Amino acid sequence: MPKITIFRQACKGVDDCGICTFICPKQLFQASEEMNDAGYLPPEYKGERECTGCQNCMIYCPDFAIVVEKDIGDEAPDKGDENEQE
Numbered sequence: 001m002p003k004i005t006i007f008r009q010a011c012k013g014v015d016d017c018g019i020c021t022f023i024c025p026k027q028l029f030q031a032s033e034e035m036n037d038a039g040y041l042p043p044e045y046k047g048e049r050e051c052t053g054c055q056n057c058m059i060y061c062p063d064f065a066i067v068v069e070k071d072i073g074d075e076a077p078d079k080g081d082e083n084e085q086e
């Protein structure tokens with residue numbers, strides 16, 4: 001399961017930006033009820049188990065306010081080791 005980190009102070013908020021709310025294929029972001037120090041309402045992440053780990057939110061965030069960390073277990077297995085012998 002991917003770990004999502006939102007840097008609230010770096011975010012311009014869902015009302016002024018909101019790219020994460022539109023780009024997430026599972027619609028897992030919503031506006032929080034608490035403003036950051038700049039007066040914006042950053043997103044809250046609401047669906048840990050549903051996240052696909054696509055990283056769209058991290059890639060498209062213009063403020064670099066979202067980080068997606070995939071678990072090692074989420075990565076696709078190697079197709080083969082070059083040193084393996086048959």
